[in-house]
Amino acid sequence: MLKTKRITAILDYVQRKHSVSLDDLVKEFNVSKNTIRRDVQELVDQKKLQKVYGGVSIPRPLTVPYQDRKIQNFKEKEIIAELAADYIKDGDIIFLDSGTTTGAILEFIKNKSLTIVTNNMDFTLDATPYPQLQIYGTGGVFERSTRSYVGMDSAETIAKYNFNKAIMATTGLSIDKGFTNSSPLETQIKRNAMEKSETIFVLADHSKFDRYSITTYGYFDEIDYIITDREPPKHYIDAASEYKNHIIYPK
Amino acid sequence: MLKTKRITAILDYVQRKHSVSLDDLVKEFNVSKNTIRRDVQELVDQKKLQKVYGGVSIPRPLTVPYQDRKIQNFKEKEIIAELAADYIKDGDIIFLDSGTTTGAILEFIKNKSLTIVTNNMDFTLDATPYPQLQIYGTGGVFERSTRSYVGMDSAETIAKYNFNKAIMATTGLSIDKGFTNSSPLETQIKRNAMEKSETIFVLADHSKFDRYSITTYGYFDEIDYIITDREPPKHYIDAASEYKNHIIYPK
DNA sequence: ATTCATATTACCAAAACTTACTCATGAATT
DNA sequence: AATTCATGAGTAAGTTTTGGTAATATGAAT
Numbered sequence: 001m002l003k004t005k006r007i008t009a010i011l012d013y014v015q016r017k018h019s020v021s022l023d024d025l026v027k028e029f030n031v032s033k034n035t036i037r038r039d040v041q042e043l044v045d046q047k048k049l050q051k052v053y054g055g056v057s058i059p060r061p062l063t064v065p066y067q068d069r070k071i072q073n074f075k076e077k078e079i080i081a082e083l084a085a086d087y088i089k090d091g092d093i094i095f096l097d098s099g100t101t102t103g104a105i106l107e108f109i110k111n112k113s114l115t116i117v118t119n120n121m122d123f124t125l126d127a128t129p130y131p132q133l134q135i136y137g138t139g140g141v142f143e144r145s146t147r148s149y150v151g152m153d154s155a156e157t158i159a160k161y162n163f164n165k166a167i168m169a170t171t172g173l174s175i176d177k178g179f180t181n182s183s184p185l186e187t188q189i190k191r192n193a194m195e196k197s198e199t200i201f202v203l204a205d206h207s208k209f210d211r212y213s214i215t216t217y218g219y220f221d222e223i224d225y226i227i228t229d230r231e232p233p234k235h236y237i238d239a240a241s242e243y244k245n246h247i248i249y250p251k
Numbered sequence: 252m253l254k255t256k257r258i259t260a261i262l263d264y265v266q267r268k269h270s271v272s273l274d275d276l277v278k279e280f281n282v283s284k285n286t287i288r289r290d291v292q293e294l295v296d297q298k299k300l301q302k303v304y305g306g307v308s309i310p311r312p313l314t315v316p317y318q319d320r321k322i323q324n325f326k327e328k329e330i331i332a333e334l335a336a337d338y339i340k341d342g343d344i345i346f347l348d349s350g351t352t353t354g355a356i357l358e359f360i361k362n363k364s365l366t367i368v369t370n371n372m373d374f375t376l377d378a379t380p381y382p383q384l385q386i387y388g389t390g391g392v393f394e395r396s397t398r399s400y401v402g403m404d405s406a407e408t409i410a411k412y413n414f415n416k417a418i419m420a421t422t423g424l425s426i427d428k429g430f431t432n433s434s435p436l437e438t439q440i441k442r443n444a445m446e447k448s449e450t451i452f453v454l455a456d457h458s459k460f461d462r463y464s465i466t467t468y469g470y471f472d473e474i475d476y477i478i479t480d481r482e483p484p485k486h487y488i489d490a491a492s493e494y495k496n497h498i499i500y501p502k
Numbered sequence: 503a504t505t506c507a508t509a510t511t512a513c514c515a516a517a518a519c520t521t522a523c524t525c526a527t528g529a530a531t532t
Numbered sequence: 533a534a535t536t537c538a539t540g541a542g543t544a545a546g547t548t549t550t551g552g553t554a555a556t557a558t559g560a561a562t
Contacts, residue, residue: 002272002304003549004306004308005269005270031551034550035549035550037510038550053508054509054559121372121388128393128398131395134393136390137400139389139391139400139405140387141387142375142378142388153390153408153411160404273519282539283539285540285541286540304519304520304549305548504561504562505560505562506561507559507561508557508560510555510557510558511555511557512556513553513555514554516549516551517550517551518548518549518550519548519549520545521546521547522544523542523545524543525540525541527538527540527541528538530538531535
């Protein structure tokens with residue numbers, strides 16, 4: 001195998017796995033650890049990868065708060081994201097709401113052919129290596145805390161698109177208060193996205209149940225799927241059958 | 252098989268495979284390694300291919316290395332950016348065009364209090380640590396090669412803002428063709444930004460003079476300042492006095 | 503704070519690949 | 533018949549890549 005080919009393959013592999021050990025790479029590419037080190041070094045020099053003790057990962061020159069949030073309940077978010085990814089098909093035009101749970105889905109859909117509209121800057125960044133993903137950003141004021149674009153510009157841009165699926169995030173849900181979020185600036189964006197989408201998915205890990213934030217952006221009768229990481233409390237199952245929602249969780 | 256035919260076939264083959272070893276080519280075309288070498292050399296001379304150890308690959312990796320481009324003429328870009336930064340004052344509302352030279356200005360204005368509107372994703376990312384910079388992104392299709400948002404959405408968003416300064420990039424300028432850029436998708440964005448801005452700066456290092464690209468986004472009588480890294484050819488000085496432009500370069 | 507397993511770095515020699523030659527052959531051209 | 537050209541084959545010298553080993557550094561556990 002050509003060295004250059006191997007190096008691009010390594011980059012690809014790491015991007016797919018997010019981070020891998022050197023031993024993994026040795027096994028995968030059947031060359032010595034020494035060689036892997038040298039290859040990795042080249043990619044590091046090109047700023048394509050980052051070394052971590054014992055392996056490599058993709059570089060994330062991100063500011064702290066978002067990074068931290070990403071790690072919280074990471075396992076649960078991955079489970080949810082993988083379940084949700086099953087519903088995404090080639091050719092879909094999806095709205096991908098800003099959030100850490102929704103962001104995890106990229107990993108599972110990156111090889112599909114999709115049009116993704118998002119107000120989150122990191123999603124655009126993360127999707128860059130995958131040319132099958134056509135990315136539309138919404139404009140607007142950049143909000144540092146959520147690393148997303150908010151405000152009327154963003155909402156107006158979204159109102160012009162038609163989605164067949166909307167993947168929504170939430171900071172809390174309850175049966176009477178519906179789906180809530182903590183940034184009023186984002187509410188209009190979410191409303192517009194929901195109104196223009198055929199099917200609406202809400203991704204929420206178990207910690208989000210029976211909690212609520214300042215603004216409500218939707219109610220149970222407006223959405224189609226709730227995807228979570230474990231069996232929810234019984235009253236949600238009941239509510240779901242009343243409102244004809246599908247609640248999806250690992251069996 | 253004719254030599255010329257074989258050579259075009261080799262080019263074709265490599266482009267399809269992205270990169271191949273010489274041995275592969277020997278097998279594929281049933282000629283000696285010697286001949287393959289000679290053929291490949293011709294293609295390399297024509298810049299159609301590039302040699303890598305053990306084989307050949309296409310000259311540019313498919314993903315355009317924006318990070319790499321950033322380094323080209325880095326010194327010049329810094330000089331220009333620093334000159335331009337002098338004109339930016341607290342409270343300004345500026346349009347910052349996508350480009351490597353324009354991007355360099357961030358470093359010199361990061362501690363001012365500004366509102367920056369940009370279609371480039373990296374600028375948003377780079378500006379994140381500096382809360383005095385309020386960032387507005389333009390929406391639209393994300394273009395990987397320039398790492399910016401383009402298209403009508405972006406242009407429409409910009410048309411809604413009023414700037415007092417626009418910092419423009421260009422891939423080439425000449426007196427009769429004006430200021431040009433290579434992506435027609437960006438032209439409308441640039442036009443809108445210029446029309447809504449009180450003062451217009453064009454940043455162009457010396458290599459951009461007397462060169463032009465596919466589309467013209469503006470002419471000398473429409474702009475106010477040209478900022479460059481060394482004294483430009485005399486006919487530009489003359490043109491500047493005719494059109495009342497200011498040409499700024501280090502004394 | 504010390505110890506131990508593992509990761510990293512530095513260096514070397516072998517292997518693989520290039521480059522730059524020379525030379526012989528056969529086909530096409532003059 | 534002489535000349536030109538593309539090709540294959542081979543050789544020697546130089547480079548790049550690679551895998552192994554020894555020395556050093558690091559992280560985790562005691």
